[in-house]
Amino acid sequence: xxxxxxxxxxxxxxxxxxxxxxGPNLIxxxxxxxxxxxxxxxxLNMDRARQVLGRHTSVEVTNDLQAILDxxxxxxxxxxxxxxxxxxxxxxxxxxxxxxxVEKPLALSSIEAERLVNVAAERNLxxxxxxxxxxxxxxxxxxxxxxxxxxxxLQYIDSVxxxxxxxxxxxxxxxxxxxxxxxxxxxxxxxxxxxxxxxxIGVDPIGAGRSCVGYVSMTxxxxxxxxxxxxxxxxxxxxxxxxxxxHRYIVWDDVNPAQRLSIFERGVDVSTFQxxxxxRQMMVQYRSGDMLAPALVESEALADVVRExxxxxxxxxxxxxxGTSGVRILKILEAVDASVAARGQLVxxxxxxxxxxx
Ligand SMILES: NC(=O)c1ccc[n+]([C@@H]2O[C@H](COP(=O)([O-])OP(=O)(O)OC[C@H]3O[C@@H](n4cnc5c(N)ncnc54)[C@H](O)[C@@H]3O)[C@@H](O)[C@H]2O)c1
Numbered sequence: 001x002x003x004x005x006x007x008x009x010x011x012x013x014x015x016x017x018x019x020x021x022x023g024p025n026l027i028x029x030x031x032x033x034x035x036x037x038x039x040x041x042x043x044l045n046m047d048r049a050r051q052v053l054g055r056h057t058s059v060e061v062t063n064d065l066q067a068i069l070d071x072x073x074x075x076x077x078x079x080x081x082x083x084x085x086x087x088x089x090x091x092x093x094x095x096x097x098x099x100x101x102v103e104k105p106l107a108l109s110s111i112e113a114e115r116l117v118n119v120a121a122e123r124n125l126x127x128x129x130x131x132x133x134x135x136x137x138x139x140x141x142x143x144x145x146x147x148x149x150x151x152x153x154l155q156y157i158d159s160v161x162x163x164x165x166x167x168x169x170x171x172x173x174x175x176x177x178x179x180x181x182x183x184x185x186x187x188x189x190x191x192x193x194x195x196x197x198x199x200x201i202g203v204d205p206i207g208a209g210r211s212c213v214g215y216v217s218m219t220x221x222x223x224x225x226x227x228x229x230x231x232x233x234x235x236x237x238x239x240x241x242x243x244x245x246x247h248r249y250i251v252w253d254d255v256n257p258a259q260r261l262s263i264f265e266r267g268v269d270v271s272t273f274q275x276x277x278x279x280r281q282m283m284v285q286y287r288s289g290d291m292l293a294p295a296l297v298e299s300e301a302l303a304d305v306v307r308e309x310x311x312x313x314x315x316x317x318x319x320x321x322x323g324t325s326g327v328r329i330l331k332i333l334e335a336v337d338a339s340v341a342a343r344g345q346l347v348x349x350x351x352x353x354x355x356x357x358x
Contacts, residue, residue, distance in 0.1 A: 007037035018080035069096035106326030127323035131183030151245030165232035172210035265289030
């Protein structure tokens with residue numbers, strides 16, 4: 001590969017808005033990518049943006065979004081500002097003809113997110129959400145197993161995402177952490193399968209004014225269930241997801257780089273039969289087979305997010321985590337809010353037409 005300190009005509013010209021905690025990761029990956037050229041970073045705090053870029057850079061810094069919108073070199077904008085600003089900034093960018101990558105959550109409501117999807121569709125622009133986990137090697141492998149049918153029928157998903165987390169000023173633990181699990185679920189469920197109802201309990205044992213510990217259960221079609229435990233109040237960091245299928249089980253332990261994934265050829269089969277005296281009997285058989293720990297090539301998921309964004313802009317292909325997946329996730333988050341307010345009551349989810357949305 002030859003390196004040039006000039007943009008090539010094929011490079012997607014990019015700006016990043018927001019250089020706080022997460023923005024620098026996007027900036028680093030856009031700078032490292034051989035398909036994008038970072039022209040500008042916009043942050044209300046220009047000193048912060050300058051500090052992130054360092055002294056030896058030609059990337060411009062501004063605190064004026066309009067300068068980004070007016071710049072014809074910039075074809076695409078990545079937004080890493082607080083969630084409450086996503087809708088306004090994304091809409092302005094789309095209306096100015098820019099492709100948009102938005103941090104999770106896409107917006108603060110599914111209505112806002114649907115408006116962004118419509119504006120992008122009307123203008124033939126790429127709208128993508130940075131649901132980073134969907135691009136990790138582990139989730140790619142889980143998606144492969146799920147979509148190739150090697151897992152069998154999905155029986156359950158059980159996820160724990162807990163640590164001593166930052167109590168967010170503008171979000172509860174559900175809106176902070178749950179989008180990760182919901183986006184993973186959305187990306188591995190076969191097309192046409194979506195959660196049908198949600199029950200959630202959230203508690204605030206430290207008086208933070210918002211849920212800090214939460215438990216979410218989602219029913220899936222065909223007797224399946226997904227359960228997620230999120231918490232900012234755990235002394236240990238646990239990032240474990242178990243995916244149960246009728247043929248195989250997968251255990252994903254994201255804090256164990258030596259063995260993130262374990263695929264178990266194990267399971268339980270139940271069959272029923274009639275005895276001669278007309279009694280219905282049940283036979284339970286336990287299958288015990290090998291455990292496979294696949295070799296995953298370690299790569300930075302955000303580099304793949306950037307690659308996917310640039311590729312979709314150039315080809316017009318829909319991103320894996322497009323705006324409509326952001327809408328589906330927001331609809332579940334809204335149902336979680338409604339269920340928490342009703343102390344865990346089961347809230348049905350509107351079934352979206354997958355064909356129309358995927
Ligand atoms: N994908 C992930 O895994 C991941 C991880 C962490 C955070 N995030 C998301 O990234 C987003 C940003 O989170 P953060 O923790 O970096 O927040 P942050 O508060 O650390 O940084 C936000 C930055 O945006 C700037 N800003 C605010 N409003 C602005 C505006 N109107 N125009 C320009 N700049 C503005 C602020 O000055 C600040 O520097 C959130 O949506 C969050 O959910 C995603």
